[in-house]
Amino acid sequence: EPEVTQTPSHQVTQMGQEVILRCVPISNHLYFYWYRQILGQKVEFLVSFYNNEISEKSEIFDDQFSVERPDGSNFTLKIRSTKLEDSAMYFCASSLRQGYGYTFGSGTRLTVV
Amino acid sequence: AQSVTQPDIHITVSEGASLELRCNYSYGATPYLFWYVQSPGQGLQLLLKYFSGDTLVQGIKGFEAEFKRSQSSFNLRKPSVHWSDAAEYFCAVVDRGSTLGRLYFGRGTQLTVWP
Numbered sequence: 001e002p003e004v005t006q007t008p009s010h011q012v013t014q015m016g017q018e019v020i021l022r023c024v025p026i027s028n029h030l031y032f033y034w035y036r037q038i039l040g041q042k043v044e045f046l047v048s049f050y051n052n053e054i055s056e057k058s059e060i061f062d063d064q065f066s067v068e069r070p071d072g073s074n075f076t077l078k079i080r081s082t083k084l085e086d087s088a089m090y091f092c093a094s095s096l097r098q099g100y101g102y103t104f105g106s107g108t109r110l111t112v113v
Numbered sequence: 114a115q116s117v118t119q120p121d122i123h124i125t126v127s128e129g130a131s132l133e134l135r136c137n138y139s140y141g142a143t144p145y146l147f148w149y150v151q152s153p154g155q156g157l158q159l160l161l162k163y164f165s166g167d168t169l170v171q172g173i174k175g176f177e178a179e180f181k182r183s184q185s186s187f188n189l190r191k192p193s194v195h196w197s198d199a200a201e202y203f204c205a206v207v208d209r210g211s212t213l214g215r216l217y218f219g220r221g222t223q224l225t226v227w228p
Contacts (some may be wrong), residue, residue: 100164
């Protein structure tokens with residue numbers, strides 16, 4: 001069964017450093033998403049991406065965040081200057097059609113120290 | 114405002130017992146409805162989804178869910194729980210009228226299974 005692959009599975013970074021979280025969506029999917037889950041809280045939407053541009057972003061997705069699909073297979077989330085409160089599990093997801101079905105990756109646990 | 118409510122934070126059941134996890138939503142129209150499961154250290158796995166048609170939906174691992182429009186609910190059920198079902202369960206919705214496909218999640222219900 002096709003999978004969404006996320007790397008790394010865990011990342012520890014110092015506050016103020018830049019991090020890039022990587023995702024390989026399912027190859028024929030067209031819509032790509034990032035969500036995050038702070039420990040003990042609900043899964044929250046960050047951003048959706050379609051046709052090489054952001055289609056929606058939440059209030060969490062401020063100027064410190066950016067997404068890119070650099071080569072047609074990878075989908076990355078960059079946090080420019082990490083804060084302690086960015087510590088969370090970050091999930092990538094992809095879907096073939098909007099609202100129809102989403103496949104999630106296993107997540108990257110980001111710890112900012 | 115759109116919201117998804119899972120009123121039970123933690124449920125404990127004995128192996129072999131039946132299970133029902135509750136989910137209520139608040140939207141103007143019936144959204145698309147999903148249940149996901151997250152095992153420790155794992156990603157979110159889709160158990161089942163409802164778009165239209167038969168209000169009783171069958172999913173993987175023996176789970177089913179029933180959509181009740183009058184109650185704005187989409188409760189997840191399993192007749193006989195196995196120890197491997199211990200995990201966190203998330204109800205999620207997508208606004209049917211949305212062109213963007215954003216998922217809204219409930220807070221999750223942690224399921225513990227006693228042997």
